[in-house]
Amino acid sequence: xxxxxxxxxxxxxxxxxxxxxxxxxxxxxxxxxxxxxxxxxxxxxxxxxxxxxxxx
Amino acid sequence: xxxxxxxxxxxxxxxxxxxxxxxxxxxxxxxxxxxxxxxxxxxxxxxxxxxxxxxxxxxxxxxxxxxxxxxxxxxxxxxxxxxxxxxxxxxxxxxxxxxxxxxxxxxxxxxxxxxxxxxxxxxxxxxxxxxxxxxxxxxxxxxxxxxxxxxxxxxxxxxxxxxxxxxxxxxxxxxxxxxxxxxxxxxxxxxxxxxxxxxxxxxxxxxxxxxxxxxxxxxxxxxxxxxxxxxxxxxxxxxxxxxxxxxxxxxxxxxxxxxxxxxxxxxxxxxxxxxxxxxxxxxxxxxxxxxxxxxxxxxxxxxxxxxxxxxxxxxxxxxxxxxxxxxxxxxxxxxxxxxxxxxxxxxxxxxxxxxxxxxxxxxxxxxxxxxxxxxxxxxxxxxxxxxxxxxxxxxxxxxxxxxxxxxxxxxxxxxxxxxxxxxxxxxxxxxxxxxxxxxxxxxxxxxxxxxxxxxxxxxxxxxxxxxxxxxxxxxxxxxxxxxxxxx
Numbered sequence: 074x075x076x077x078x079x080x081x082x083x084x085x086x087x088x089x090x091x092x093x094x095x096x097x098x099x100x101x102x103x104x105x106x107x108x109x110x111x112x113x114x115x116x117x118x119x120x121x122x123x124x125x126x127x128x129x
Numbered sequence: 130x131x132x133x134x135x136x137x138x139x140x141x142x143x144x145x146x147x148x149x150x151x152x153x154x155x156x157x158x159x160x161x162x163x164x165x166x167x168x169x170x171x172x173x174x175x176x177x178x179x180x181x182x183x184x185x186x187x188x189x190x191x192x193x194x195x196x197x198x199x200x201x202x203x204x205x206x207x208x209x210x211x212x213x214x215x216x217x218x219x220x221x222x223x224x225x226x227x228x229x230x231x232x233x234x235x236x237x238x239x240x241x242x243x244x245x246x247x248x249x250x251x252x253x254x255x256x257x258x259x260x261x262x263x264x265x266x267x268x269x270x271x272x273x274x275x276x277x278x279x280x281x282x283x284x285x286x287x288x289x290x291x292x293x294x295x296x297x298x299x300x301x302x303x304x305x306x307x308x309x310x311x312x313x314x315x316x317x318x319x320x321x322x323x324x325x326x327x328x329x330x331x332x333x334x335x336x337x338x339x340x341x342x343x344x345x346x347x348x349x350x351x352x353x354x355x356x357x358x359x360x361x362x363x364x365x366x367x368x369x370x371x372x373x374x375x376x377x378x379x380x381x382x383x384x385x386x387x388x389x390x391x392x393x394x395x396x397x398x399x400x401x402x403x404x405x406x407x408x409x410x411x412x413x414x415x416x417x418x419x420x421x422x423x424x425x426x427x428x429x430x431x432x433x434x435x436x437x438x439x440x441x442x443x444x445x446x447x448x449x450x451x452x453x454x455x456x457x458x459x460x461x462x463x464x465x466x467x468x469x470x471x472x473x474x475x476x477x478x479x480x481x482x483x484x485x486x487x488x489x490x491x492x493x494x495x496x497x498x499x500x501x502x503x504x505x506x507x508x509x510x511x512x513x514x515x516x517x518x519x520x521x522x523x524x525x526x527x528x529x530x531x532x533x534x535x536x537x538x539x540x541x542x543x544x545x546x547x548x549x550x551x552x553x554x555x556x557x558x559x560x561x562x563x564x565x566x567x568x569x570x571x572x573x574x575x576x577x578x579x580x581x582x583x584x585x586x587x588x589x590x591x592x593x594x595x596x597x598x599x600x601x602x603x604x605x606x607x608x609x610x611x612x613x614x615x616x
Contacts, residue, residue: 080148084152084161085161085535085538085539088156088161088162088164088534088538089162089534089535089538090535091164092162092230092534093534093535095165096531101229101390101391102165102389102390103228103389103390103391103392103393104229104390104391104392105225105391105392105395109392109395109396113217113395113399116213116399117213117214117217120209120210120213121209121210121213121214124205124206124209124210125206125210127206128204128205128206128207128363129203129206129360129363
């Protein structure tokens with residue numbers, strides 16, 4: 074049982090270290106950029122304002 | 130000798146493979162962060178999954194509820210406005226961090242509410258709400274089955290009869306069976322059912338438009354507007370749809386962690402959840418107003434005739450089950466994380482079944498709950514909108530989009546997310562403020578509202594108030610006390 078716990082903690086540490094390495098090297102793939110957030114904001118505003126004017 | 134060495138090596142390799150498969154299964158269930166290489170879903174697969182989640186009969190039913198307040202033109206506007214705001218804010222609060230770190234939503238929530246506080250949030254946001262949703266969706270499934278049996282036999286439907294109860298119980302048990310097989314079976318279910326349901330909505334829209342022109346439909350009045358003030362009716366309709374958008378908060382984070390990266394975790398929500406939900410609600414709205422009946426299990430039989438009606442009801446019944454499978458899976462993944470060691474020790478299939486016991490009881494002993502669907506939905510937004518506000522502020526503005534995966538999964542008693550006895554009083558206070566603001570601005574039970582409701586809605590002030598309180602108090606008090614490892 075104790076061996077299993079140690080093995081599981083080692084596995085969690087291994088996984089956490091992988092993410093720490095990715096973060097340290099700024100190697101996250103598919104990160105949301107300023108362009109994504111600008112596009113999201115523009116899309117939301119266009120839909121809200123456009124449909125407000127059309128429907129309300 | 131050589132054979133012995135080779136045999137030993139093979140045994141070691143086999144053990145390593147078994148361990149790797151075991152750890153991956155644990156990670157899929159949320160016990161550990163999923164590594165990028167282990168994630169299942171790309172953009173389209175997550176879009177299908179989201180569509181399947183959004184396209185259930187709840188979309189039809191919400192559309193019908195909107196038709197009570199406003200006519201189709203205002204209703205379509207309210208559906209688009211409410212859903213896009215609700216879905217975008219909810220996705221920002223949940224899917225970006227899950228997509229980046231592959232982390233289970235309620236483990237990540239330890240950084241906002243503490244390791245015991247996240248349990249409280251789980252109980253409020255998931256256990257109560259998901260059990261309620263499972264029961265409501267199962268009853269919709271049951272009514273669909275009852276409706277199609279009545280249609281095929283040429284009899285009148287009995288939506289509260291024994292057939293409905295048996296079918297509802299069957300839906301919950303079948304959902305349990307599907308989810309017990311793991312996320313791969315849900316993925317298969319989504320990939321098959323979701324495209325078929327998009328097609329069904331197109332057919333329904335075509336049938337509605339073949340009976341009346343779009344212009345005639347837009348000119349139809351609301352079914353039962355509660356106020357003389359049309360602007361107030363419109364804002365209530367927007368609020369219903371904000372509630373629908375925010376209602377994804379407990380679920381999409383744990384689905385998003387199965388995607389390959391952050392961008393694929395976020396954008397499919399706009400296409401899948403917003404697009405599919407808006408389409409389904411618009412179909413429900415147009416049908417409800419055109420046929421004077423908000424229950425989809427009834428208007429489908431009226432609009433399409435017996436044969437197409439049976440096929441449509443069958444599709445819709447199983448669409449409900451895909452949604453049930455998705456919310457059950459995400460809820461249990463969360464439950465295993467917030468629960469104690471003894472909860473985590475319960476086998477996957479058993480814990481799933483135990484979670485289904487209360488929904489089964491509701492279906493059998495409290496079928497009236499189905500009729501309270503609309504009020505139930507709007508109440509959920511008091512909580513979910515505040516949670517979204519806190520999540521966005523904490524992850525983006527207080528932590529700069531960085532989570533400590535090691536500390537979140539490590540021992541919590543002396544870790545940085547201990548806060549105060551495992552509770553972050555700031556996060557919980559902000560949550561309470563958000564809920565209070567919501568109910569003061571708009572009471573879902575009575576529909577009474579402050580004058581500001583007409584200009585601000587209730588979900589948006591609740592979201593902003595909760596986020597602002599969380600930000601200000603964290604800046605003022607958390608860092609000095611060393612709470613929460615804020616940078």
